[in-house]
Amino acid sequence: MTEIIRGSAEDSDLVRTADAPEPEAPGQQVSESAYRRLRRMVVLATVTVSLLPLAITMVINYVQFRGALQAEAVDPMARLTLNTKRSLELFLSERRSGLTFLALDRPFSELCDRSSLTRMISNLNRSLEIGTFVDLGIIDDSGNQLCYSGPYKLEGRNYLDQDWFHEVARRGTYTSDVFLGFRESPHFAIATKHDRPDGGFYILRATIDAEMLSEQILTTGLEPTSDVFLIDREGILQSPSRRYGEVLTAIPLTVPHYSPSVEVVELKDDRDLAIFMSSAYIHNSPFVLIQIQPAEEAMGRWFTLRSELLGFLAVSAGLILTVILWGSGQLIRRMREADERRAALYHQVEYSNKLASIGRLAAGVAHEINNPLAIINEKAGLLLDLVMVGPETPHQERLAATVDSILRSVQRCKKVTQRLLGFARHMDVRTETIDLEALLREVLGFLEKEAEYRDLTVSFRVQDDLPTVASDRGQLQQVFLNILNNAFAAVSEGGHIGIEIAHEDADHVAVTIADDGVGISKEHLQRIFEPFFTTKSGTGTGLGLSITYGIVKKLGGRCRVESEAGRGTRFTVVLPISREG
């Protein structure tokens, strides 16, 4: 409340000091953080419940679509590889058939003739239309090259120590991997084993231009970004690859494991690109057919779909979150408003009650004053009448009596107004946090002039880390003013007053006012707090200390006095750090 009454040396108790913020009444208000917590919970719950199914659905869709589209991309590739594998196998099988036919159809003696072999090569090439046989040779079961037609000088060679010889001897047929042959161009060889009627066997071996292999592969319909090539089981290119180079270079990819069927895998190539690789082992050959297609290419449709899905997820999640956040905000706000209205209503009711009771008291007082006031009025009127009547002796007595009764009524009224005043002052009890040192210095301010005038010294001794005290400022001022007054009264000119503020215990602070004045005798010490007890001659009311004692008690504290007549007095007020009531 502001200082409505200002300026003059008004009663000190009507001068107000500034408000401290009012502590929260328990149970009346929900704190800000509680609302925030509640909102967080609501948002969390709603978001979970709405976004979780959405997320799950999204994940399922994602996986399924991906699978479907992947299959869609991958299946043609696999089919293509399969077809290519088959045609390659057919190609090789045809070449082998050619040799087998020769072996079956021609007598051995004819096969050992060079010019015959040359003629056979030519006929083979003509009949097969494609697949150039480059040379042809006969090898006996000891590994000797019996006869040879072709560009190499191979007559008289022995192959007994060669792996391929043993393989064809064991398995009956052999296909070599690609090597650089005639004119440094890639070739490969096929060999077939044939039994001789009189025991033993011979081997027909032919070299074929490997370019035919490449042509086989490339006739199949391919995307421009795809790559199809053959490798051997060590990963060496048997046909040229768009991505990985010429024949006989190693590919940087891992050779897939053997499988009788076409396998398609997705992996990252050496350049960290996602690719699909379909592979097929070519039967009866060392070759592995590899088809490579960039994943992006194949999965173009999937990527579009995926972005759409994610986009949809993002938008719907965003929408849901926005709505939830806004909605929950609104909800909590309404709740809070409702709570506040309820609290306000409660306050309203409470406040009505309290003020109503004050109102009733005040009304009661006003009512009490009415009567004596009316009496005074009556008596004054009576006085007028009496005076009119004229001088008579009994008249004078009556006059005196009348005036007497006026005075008595006034006394009554005075008592009532005193009560009213007491009651009004009582209403101004409020708790603030108080710095005791500051308060004491303030109170001392009132007595400054006197201290100066009488040459008194006042000293302060304040402990460190003193807590502030929650109490009623006005009342504390009264208490300390009273004690200081007494101290000032006790000392003589040049006297000393010491003020100490110290911790009393964990919950209390003690203020001690010590003087070196006349002191209090032992008998009096026991009675100083009694109302109307005074050692002063003159017109002191003797109420000072008893009022002080009462106030301190009301504030939840206690007083104690130590004194020695002639030496001085120590007056201590112990105050609680916080008021319980």
Place this chain on the structure above:
Amino acid sequence: MGDDHRQPLQREGVLFFGDVIAGLSHELSNVFNIINEIAGLQQDIVGGAQPESADAADRLSELAGRIKAQVERGETFNQTLHTLAHSVDDANIAFDLSDTLELAGWLAARPARLARVELTVHRPDQPLTMEGDPFALLLTIYGSIGAVVNAADSERRVEVNAAPHDRGTRVFITSADPLPPESVDEIPGLETGHLAWGAVHTLDPPPPGASRRVILDLPAVAPALKAMVDEEG
């Protein structure tokens, strides 16, 4: 006041009561002191040298008249006390702002006198009906008058009047001196939502040379309370 909706008007109401009741009790005290003295004087005369003389009789009559005058004065204060006491009877009623204004004027008379400011409250010549909490309104008006009285410096004259405005009423508090903005914060009931009038406080920038005015814009129906009533109904 600002956003602090939490500060219950209750506390201000109690403090206000403390202030004004103390003031009234002092005034009443003065009245009784005077009557006391005059009666004492009468005693002196009656018990004195020539109690039956014409002079004495005249004197006694005159003094009796003065006692009556003081009694009347006392009755006015008492009436004010009574009216004040009953201003809290109902927190939501229809009432006449003129009554509230008059009461605020009576209550502010003493602080104005002590601040040596001449305060004049003009009672409107028509009823100004309001609906809501008359006590809360009293607090606001009294607080506003008090703030202006305290700020009066150069001319020390404050005038209060009210007139209908829009769908409510406007109270004008006129003074030659401006009101410091921080004192506005001390006036209860301004700008708060729940318990008071939510009166909008306007500091009128006056035309040059004219007095400053504090204007309280009061809706005919206290909005916060109306909202509460609606909620219940």
Place this chain on the structure above:
Amino acid sequence: MDQLRLLFVDDEEELVSAVIERLELRGIEGVGATSGGEALHHLREGSFDVVVLDIKMPGIGGLEVLRTINRRHPEVKVILMTGHGSAEDNEIGRRLGAIAYLEKPVDLEDLLTIVDQAVNGKAGGPDGR
């Protein structure tokens, strides 16, 4: 002996006039003032034996007048009046040299007893506790 001159200061006009009249009936020359300023004016213009002072008056208050009296008219005896019984802070006045502190309504006989003592009997001034 000269007639006692007493200055009575209170912001209630009616009270002052009643008191002055009563004092006159008792042979005391009373002068009234209804403000601190008026009181100081009278003090400058004339001399008084006793000043009876209401401690709470608007404008220049009772304490202010008291201080001035201490400075300029130290021989004047001062009696303070208060509206209610808050003996504690009213002790200030006593400390500053008032010879008495009386609660209103002041009983005139009591007042005159004190005045008599002050002027004729023992001296005033701060007592022991």
